[in-house]
Amino acid sequence: MPQRGLQRSGCDMLTVVLAPFAAALLAPLIVSRLRDRAALVLALVPASLFAWAMANLGEAFPGRIEATPWVPGLSVSLSFNLDGLSALFTLLITGIGTLVVLYAGGYLAGHVMLGRFFAILFAFMGAMLGVVLSDNMIALFVFWELTSLASYLLVGFEAAKPHARRSALQALLITGTGGLALLAGMILLAEAGGSWELSDLALAKSWLQASPLYGPALVLVLVGCFTKSAQWPFHSWLPGAMAAPTPVSAYLHSATMVKAGVYLLARLEPALGGTDVWLVSLGLVGGLTMLMGAVFALLETDLKLVLAWTTVAALGTLVFLLAPSFEPSVKAAMAFLLVHALYKGALFMTAGNLDHEAGTRDLTRLRGLARAMPLTFAAAAMAAFSMAGLPASLGWVAKELIGLAKASDEIGLTLTAATAANAAGFAVACIAGLRPYLGQASEAAAEAHEAPWTMLAGPLLLGALGLVFGMSPQLAADLLIAPAAAAVLGTKPALEITLFKGFDWKFLLTLATFAAGAAIYLAWVRFGAEARARSAPVLERGPDRGYDHLLAGLAAFASWLTRLMQPGLLHRYVAATFAVVGLVVIAGAFRGPFALAPLGDGGKLIEWAVIVLTAAAALATALATTRLLAVTALGMVGLGVTMIFMLWSAPDLAITQFMVETLIVVILALILIRLPGFRITSEADRPGPGTIMIAAGAGVLVAVLMLGVLAEPFDPRLAEWFGANAVPGGLGRNVVNVILVDFRALDTLGEITVVVAAALGGIAAMMRFGRRRADAGGREDR
């Protein structure tokens, strides 16, 4: 049973989350003042947050919850939870954040938009901290979407490049769609679990999993997590996101944002995990993503793309490890999460150094750079050690834990898959971390020189940290990995690490993995070019192409629907409106029996005369051969209605109706005078049988509706109230006017606003018409 964090008052964590947003606002100002030294100042923000997180690590078990009301009426609060899991992520976000800010200061030195860059980067940092610290699901969702928006802006930072714009949009659409699914899933979870707080849901496991909403909620949440963490088949945006500047790739697209999905899976594991659906969906999707990423990484030559695909593979591995909800597996996931963030951050930064100083990221052109860039090489080599999982690196520790988890799983298939992915990781570590620096110096190496210290501090520190933790693994286990795993598992944090367990079959397996990795590397060097040439046409038909088709299909559907709904022909709109209204009313009639008032119940002679006259005018309108006649006849219909109002003692209505009808006839006549070709209706204007049916149907429908309404007993309460209150309450004897300007003045205000809007619309239409006439006249002149 998971333990809930201790409730504390205060708003430390709110300050922590808001601090980067404040820095985002100030960043452009600081950059414009300090130019290239701005990064040093700005890096103090994440550095101090890192220090805060370190100082509060002691409270990470069982956790600490702080809540600030936000929208209390909707039970939305800014509640934050610092436990082992969120502490690990907070340290990664702020720690790597500090190094990335420093690094970006060097990488983008002198860039005209540096201020904007830092503003977005810091906004992202705040949003990401919000994601991992939020306990309230709505708050988490808001921060979650903010990270997607920041990612969009950062991927599209080089907005002049079409590729960057496409990639940015793709990332936004895929993660944004997933975000919507996540929101729906969270609503279902709150419905089933009875709380918006994640810490409450963790305690409501049995309810949640017994609820009929569990299945739909799980699927929606998984879609959200899988899109964010680039799982198959939503992975295609992540390689595209490499269009972002390299510091962004190191920060968002390897160390932090893409892990948000993994974070949420781990966070929800206590509430949703442990079922067959969870096991199968995470296992299948994660495993597939892991293998796909490993294979595709070997088929690229762009260093950043190679790293991006291995990130996809790593994310797959993490999801894969979270599939079985049991202890060794979760611990392995947390260890791997940490080690991957360290080595992948370092490798991206060294890749940026190569790009920046040697002018290319093409692996076929990068050789022998160790002499020109020794420190970059040192950093890359340390990171590669971890990635390959060699002894005395944190990667080794993670690999041991993964091996342990898989071995106790008793499923040979998963062990094989994990081993294959490990071997590929070993090969990629050689390709991306060692090969560019060794061997005969290439042309690009001749002009390369070492990067500035700001661009070396990050990769060196991250690489070294991987080795330090590797040599004293118990430190990493006690400080970070065990508390994080404890938050997921709901147990006390405990993790014993033995580096070497003797020469058993697992050790042999490790050796075999290294051998396989070395073999893959040699095969890559020997057959790589051929494999790339052969696979290219196949790879073009992947989900990335599917995304293009989907987008094109959506646009085509939208334009088809618009053409259908907005033909621009008035009579079509009118016909559609009446047909739909008619269908709705007819459908409503089937809901139950309804009475009709008897027809021709008495009625004075004059009333019948008016009715006959009105009906004749209506017929004349329909049969008129000139439009002027039709308009005049329509006016007569209106006059008939006016007379009925008079007969039933409604002078206000009668005057209004009379004036409106008069003005309509006059204005329409004035317009018709100006449209010579439009005066006489032609054969083509004659209504077809469909139109006649709709028109007749609408008439019958209105008549039936009126009779139906009249059959209901009249409720006089409203009329009596208005009659009684007009003089004392509204100081007026004309009840209609008192209603219009006093009792229901808000309605009237709305109506006169519509009148003004309609007048503006009419003027705009006439102006367009006038311009067209002027254009046509102009053409005739020529």
Add this chain to the structure above:
Amino acid sequence: MSSLILRAATRALAPLLLMLSLFLLWRGHNEPGGGFIGGLVAASAAALQGIAFGPAAARRMLWLPPVGVAAIGLALAVLSILPSALAGLPPMEALWAKLDLGDGAVVPLGTPLLFDIGVFLVVVGSVVALIAALEYAPE
């Protein structure tokens, strides 16, 4: 459209119609009439002008651009909300002031009257604007 009779009649009728419209507006709170009806009557005067002398003449009846008149009307109607809001009452709650003219004649003036004048101006402005827009479609 150049009927001498129509033109002569319009010169006489249009001012009468305008006066009638103001009368309807004023008495509307107690007898049939009101801002909406008054506005329509004034607009029909403009329509008459439009038929007899062309759309431009209809526009010239107003001192301001017709859309501006409509906008002022809308602004007046919105403004009539303010007094009660400032007095701490629910917005749009009617406020009345009695204007004593002596001889026992008391004229109640209130925010609903301001609102009704706003309605009047909106209707006049909008309809005249539409008639005046016919200028864009030359004969």
